[in-house]
Amino acid sequence: MTIETSTYNEVITEPSAYAKMINRRLFWLFLSIGLLLTFTLTDILVGPAFLNVFDVLDALLMTRENTDPTVYVIVHSIRLPMTLMALIVGASLGIAGVQMQTILGNPLASPYTLGFSAAAGFGAALTILFGIQLPYLPEFTVPVAAFLMACLACGLVYGFAHLRGVTAEIMILAGIATLFLFQSLQSLVQYMASPEVLQEIVFWLFGSMLKATWFSVSVSAGILLIAVIILARNSWKLTALRLGDERARSLGVNVQHLRIKIFFVVSLLTAGAVAFVGTIGFIGLVAPHIARMLVGEDHRILMPLAGLMGALLMVGASIVSKLISPGYVVPIGIVTAVIGVPFLFSLILMRKKSHW
């Protein structure tokens, strides 16, 4: 008995169902861009200096000669770098988070998981404790130390994975061990510090946009741009990785090579984001989940949306941090979870199907 394969044949009436799905996803992408522009403008307009909204807009849109010089300096030297830094750090952490969850195949992964942020914190705390300063560029001592220590953590995890096999399990294990190591070292430094130095260390660890300068904005933006280009070129391979290592390999993906490459990109993104502004929690964990709930796993759209969601949460938190206590800016690291958790919970409750 032979069953004809025509038993299976169906008539295709709607070949554009895929195109419709992509359009729905692009809608979320463009909506997020619109929202981000609104949030960014709002963040520039609010601040502890109680400036007139129209003066701020004048300073933004007109030349220096046609505006109040004080307003111009506040907007261009303080508010703009702070807002742009919030945007870039949020986007970097959102993108780093989504890639970390993808290469480790774990929904709990974030830039924190592998200890990079803890290492950056230790690097910063160490230089603050010993008062070390770079010759000629003393103001960059803390960011450089934080960046280098995050790279050292990355080297530790990679070295361990290189010896035992570049699998998600080994990397998570090595990363969590690194996290605990640097958290302990951070605590040791804090224990050794005098009350004044301790206050300075704790303030750095909170994460604050007040540390933002045009230089830090350009460095972080440069790193983000390079990372986005590399990640975009690998977006289909990263999507394939969501089918599991074996299936991705059977589709021709060199999983080990991809995992190492993305691991280094994510390390660089995280180090670039946290070195200048301190450890910012939660964004890297929650932004990818929100993006995944809205657009699924296609990394061509998921990666930029995770970045946009990170930026939205971060700029949103920046606005709230300025409004909580008028005339004073609460460190943004304290506000991010307070803003993000209710948002994430409401999305999980509204959505009927699982997203991971």
Added chain:
Amino acid sequence: MLRISNLSVSYASHRVLEDLNVSLKPGSFTALLGSNGTGKSTLLKAMAGLIPSKGSFYHSEHGKLAPQKRGDLVAYMPQDAGATSSLTVLEVILLGRLRSLGMRVPECLQIEASESLASFGLKSLENRTLDEISGGQRQLVYLAQSLFRNPSILLLDEPTAALDLRHQLLVLDRVANHCHRNDTVAMAAMHDISLAAKHADRLICLSQGNIVADGPPEDVLSEPLIRDLYGVEADIIKGSNGTLHITPLRAV
């Protein structure tokens, strides 16, 4: 023709496959039989270049096949129904042509993927996510993906394990037809001997990493062989249309 010479695979100190030599004709569907742990999956993975192995692979059209070169020619479908994820069924099919995908997916590829799903009766599922469909449907999706790749070598590990009776017949018929029509070298590890005998052109029986029988089903299958392979007494009956029906009677 795909020629495999002196293939050996070891896990730590345990040797799973021992100096295997096999030649597989294009357009032929070979079923791989043997009890659990005899090296069926290992052979398929080694052929796909997914695990380290010793030995050489030579394809008459493509020459010597290094493991990294096999990704373009081989479609391998693993045994399990796959991890769930929020990828849609159509996206999974499209991933079958990973190298053709860019920032835009050409419309012709979308239509082809859609048609591939329709040929497996899965058109209505195309925008559903993998975690919204059953294990059997996932297996059908992965099978559709394997055929969508239009590979020179098709390797399937227990392709009907999660399927109902009707789909088992339809799927194996589809695979056999595909490889006959496209001159594909197809090999599938199977546990159902009757299904293997009905659809495959050739059976290769493995025992402790060695080939113990090889040839067309009617020449290879015998009650003593089944007893040796599986430790099972079985009746083999030849149907009126020449198909062999194997009825297991008792474990020895």
